[in-house]
Amino acid sequence: DAKTTQPNSMESNEEEPVHLPCNHSTISGTDYIHWYRQLPSQGPEYVIHGLTSNVNNRMASLAIAEDRKSSTLILHRATLRDAAVYYCTVNNAGNMLTFGGGTRLMVKP
Amino acid sequence: DVKVTQSSRYLVKRTGEKVFLECVQDMDHENMFWYRQDPGLGLRLIYFSYDVKMKEKGDIPEGYSVSREKKERFSLILESASTNQTSMYLCASSPGTGIRQPQHFGDGTRLSIL
Numbered sequence: 777d778a779k780t781t782q783p784n785s786m787e788s789n790e791e792e793p794v795h796l797p798c799n800h801s802t803i804s805g806t807d808y809i810h811w812y813r814q815l816p817s818q819g820p821e822y823v824i825h826g827l828t829s830n831v832n833n834r835m836a837s838l839a840i841a842e843d844r845k846s847s848t849l850i851l852h853r854a855t856l857r858d859a860a861v862y863y864c865t866v867n868n869a870g871n872m873l874t875f876g877g878g879t880r881l882m883v884k885p
Numbered sequence: 886d887v888k889v890t891q892s893s894r895y896l897v898k899r900t901g902e903k904v905f906l907e908c909v910q911d912m913d914h915e916n917m918f919w920y921r922q923d924p925g926l927g928l929r930l931i932y933f934s935y936d937v938k939m940k941e942k943g944d945i946p947e948g949y950s951v952s953r954e955k956k957e958r959f960s961l962i963l964e965s966a967s968t969n970q971t972s973m974y975l976c977a978s979s980p981g982t983g984i985r986q987p988q989h990f991g992d993g994t995r996l997s998i999l
Contacts, residue, residue, distance in 0.1 A: 827985070
């Protein structure tokens, strides 16, 4: 199963864009890339997913490298409520997710 | 919105007890999952189920079993609880068998084994 690597933590200022990187160098051709986030005392929450093309939704954008070995979650304007642990995961054909340690995002006012 | 409900937010049990963690989803999802979450280790899959009465082992099934008698309910069973099973347990569900479907999580049960 493909594994993911993310920085342990990142800081951002409120109202500024945030780029959260993820490496998944062993990803296979049919694996989807999913991002989840986990707020304190809550279960993970789905953010966005994609296969090859860049994706946008109301929460974030997902930029996927051409070789698919890395991706970047983009929060266009960070708010204090975006402070969370962000997980990059790979969703294989069995619909199983492989979670890494995630990136703790801290947002400064 | 999809709702995944775990029966307890906090649970304290003793070593050797048989422990049941219950999870119910209200969106008629085929797939259900049990994870445990430990500091520094992320989420690890214990068991999952694609259909009623069907189960598959995940990455760390030892010491656990599951039951899915109805589509909406997925139970995790600790046959004889041990202190190394103290953890946060998360249940999730997703629709169909498509590989692109996101998972919806409950808020977790923090289980302490004394």
